[in-house]
Amino acid sequence: xxxxxxxxxxxxxxxxxxxxxxxxxxxxxxxxxxxxxxxxxxxxxxxxxxxxxxxxxxxxxxxxxxxxxxxxxxxxxxxxxxxxxxxxxxxxxxxxxxxxxxxxxxxxxxxxxxxxxxxxxxxxxxxxxxxxxxxxxxxxxxxxxxxxxxxxxxxxxxxxxxxxxxxxxxxxxxxxxxxxxxxxxxxxxxxxxxxxxxxxxxxxxxxxxxxxxxxxxxxxxxxxxxxxxxxxxxxxxxxxxxxxxxxxxxxxxxxxxxxxxxxxxxxxxxxxxxxxxxxxxxxxxxxxxxxxxxxxxxxxxxxxxxxxxxxxxxxxxxxxxxxxxxxxxxxxxxxxxxxxxxxxxxxxx
Numbered sequence: 001x002x003x004x005x006x007x008x009x010x011x012x013x014x015x016x017x018x019x020x021x022x023x024x025x026x027x028x029x030x031x032x033x034x035x036x037x038x039x040x041x042x043x044x045x046x047x048x049x050x051x052x053x054x055x056x057x058x059x060x061x062x063x064x065x066x067x068x069x070x071x072x073x074x075x076x077x078x079x080x081x082x083x084x085x086x087x088x089x090x091x092x093x094x095x096x097x098x099x100x101x102x103x104x105x106x107x108x109x110x111x112x113x114x115x116x117x118x119x120x121x122x123x124x125x126x127x128x129x130x131x132x133x134x135x136x137x138x139x140x141x142x143x144x145x146x147x148x149x150x151x152x153x154x155x156x157x158x159x160x161x162x163x164x165x166x167x168x169x170x171x172x173x174x175x176x177x178x179x180x181x182x183x184x185x186x187x188x189x190x191x192x193x194x195x196x197x198x199x200x201x202x203x204x205x206x207x208x209x210x211x212x213x214x215x216x217x218x219x220x221x222x223x224x225x226x227x228x229x230x231x232x233x234x235x236x237x238x239x240x241x242x243x244x245x246x247x248x249x250x251x252x253x254x255x256x257x258x259x260x261x262x263x264x265x266x267x268x269x270x271x272x273x274x275x276x277x278x279x280x281x282x283x284x285x286x287x288x289x290x291x292x293x294x295x296x297x298x299x300x301x302x303x304x305x306x307x308x309x310x311x312x313x314x315x316x317x318x319x320x321x322x323x324x325x326x327x328x329x330x331x332x333x334x335x336x337x338x339x340x341x342x343x344x345x346x347x348x349x
Contacts, residue, residue, distance in 0.1 A: 007057040016068045036093035047135045053331040055131035100152040108149035108182040118158035129320040130187040133338045149346045158211045164227035168301040176309035183314045188295035190319025193256040197317040200300035201288030223286045237285040239303040240277045241316035247348035253337025260289045
């Protein structure tokens with residue numbers, strides 16, 4: 001994939017040069033801030049200018065930059081805590097953390113998260129429609145029934161360790177606490193159609209590895225509670241999506257838009273459509289409507305934050321149709337309908 005991997009090489013090479021010239025932690029930190037945010041901005045510009053619906057250059061460039069940093073002489077001399085802080089900062093700023101500004105004076109503010117490509121052992125050229133949706137909508141102003149809504153986005157990793165170390169909480173908590181957004185939508189790649197995931201679950205149960213081939217040991221017979229820093233994530237077995245589902249189902253396009261209520265519990269031993277949150281909250285979760293992988297988990301964690309800091313905030317998860325490898329035609333249709341679904345949701349605020 002030379003056109004993908006090398007698309008942002010100018011930024012990667014600038015980062016490499018500055019890192020090699022850096023002799024201490026402050027210099028490395030400045031390089032990480034400058035070029036971590038720079039690769040995010042370069043990826044956005046490339047995505048817009050080429051209009052090819054390709055989210056992959058950002059992912060592969062970030063990996064190259066991480067390798068440059070980890071293999072540098074100055075990095076090797078640092079204490080482990082400083083090494084970890086540099087890598088963590090590179091991840092955050094290259095995922096849009098410093099680019100969420102909401103500066104267009106609109107009536108509503110919408111925050112959306114997408115995911116990196118994943119399952120790369122199956123298709124090394126895999127794209128993720130959720131990342132494409134995010135990049136397509138970043139900085140867009142929607143004009144809806146005489147009101148305006150600004151969209152800002154973040155893209156999160158497909159790695160268990162980042163979730164366990166609190167990346168979702170670090171990225172989203174400020175907007176929950178200060179009540180500076182009117183809607184939070186997490187997005188990932190899912191099944192055949194669009195699914196609005198009604199009941200996210202606490203536990204991991206997918207046997208699938210993450211992007212660094214880590215297996216948690218979880219499965220449907222051994223659902224595991226994820227971590228938040230060094231402790232078990234503390235929350236109910238299930239939470240509930242609070243986006244305007246009926247309105248969002250009016251988002252027209254090629255695919256169905258499902259109100260997905262299916263969950264699995266230890267007691268049920270199989271998938272079933274839950275009637276209500278009350279009917280399942282006292283059961284032990286195996287998988288939520290969004291499954292038992294990180295798609296379910298980003299939804300669960302974001303709703304948990306909402307319940308703690310801003311209980312009236314509409315928050316929820318959209319699973320897009322899945323694609324194999326990179327399918328531009330399918331991505332165009334998915335992005336178009338995702339925008340319609342989100343627009344209908346905003347209209348109902």
